[in-house]
Amino acid sequence: MTALSNQTNAAPQQQRFLVLFDFDETIINESSDDAVVRALPGQQLPDWLKNSYREGHYNEHMQKVLVYMAEQGVSKDSIRSAVEKIPPSPGLLNLFQYLQSHQQDFELAVVSDANMYFIETWLEHAGVRHLFRKIFTNPASFDASGRLVLLPFHSHSCSCCPDNMCKQVILREYLAGRQKDRGGAPFQRVFYIGDGANDICPSLALAPQDTAFPRRDFPMHRLLMNMQQSQGAKFKANIVPWVSGEDIVDCLKKIMKER
Template structure:
């Protein structure tokens, strides 16, 4: 996937007459970006044996991870794992290096930023983590796969939406989500000075192709998003438009934002 999504709305389709906003739109991924692990894999530790049976692991198909996790949550429920057990796992997730300091800085400087989160995890897990750490209110919107308890008390999971992007998982294309969000805000008379995208995964590369030369992509260093940006720059020099600021520690992102506010 060293290409932009030709089947998703391109930036020119988002152009509208809007009032200029001085805010920056800051977009975060969740797994292996805000938290330092894959939250879906972490919940497996709540299973009685601490792992999944081989027959269940064999049902995972590329591009259909959401359906796989639906089966995982069903298995966990059948195994006696309760919502409070899963909540405890989510609340114990560790932040990526320096991410807590970055979020604390944003909580002290909320005015310049509109912050959203796009994640292929699930709403229950994300909210559990962010509420436990006091950062949930930072986010203007959270886009993730809907989840919650059913009548049995099992955590159930659904796909976020459907889409036609050939590069993304069947349940979520973040390019489509970001395009629609920018259009929605434009219709409300809101435009952004700059888009700032913080992510790590292959599904973060697709929306990052929306970014303009005015914008900044913060891919986690050596992770798939970073690799795909490098691949595009090698195969199609100049095709990736945004400034690229790789990070191993979120201190890099914090320092960039501090500098940005000083210049504005």
């Protein structure tokens, strides 16, 4: 019985802070979809497939890409190897190290429009999968024929987001569910780390004590800057741009000193 109490899933119920991570170009330094395409014999998609993409239907497009890759004989091992080789974003492993050393304070989750196979493969390989309580992403698994089959995460009614995923819906549902699990106690602060345009919608659900960490000079950062100039009142959370995970560590250390 005592052995069980040391396991990570028996971590203290009342971690004070929630940290949410995007995956592509946030945890890792490029898009996992682009990295996997390099496993193709010619290392790129044919034009007819590239040109079949429709705005807001990226998940559907990626389903076609994975079918094409299977037809070209790309194996599960080649896909795994391509994912494992993706470098982390600068300083992200230092950030994970910091969060691991303060696991009693921080609960971690991933909210990403990539897919479960890519994310779990990369996190396991990097030795950090155990840090995350939950991964919200599109389901993906290999079928009997060895093809990676991708599905949409959910359907929603948000007009700002791709048809397969609204990260704000995920964030709001998770916060409500966790507050209930925690006997009505909300997280003291929520931190959202991202880079892309689809990270704006969840950031709009953050409260004044929370912080959005947009990757500097990436779409999320540029959109937030424009939003602040044109309609400052709409965005409630603090904004701290980051170039390296070290920038996020510095900010979290200051907040930890405020206790």
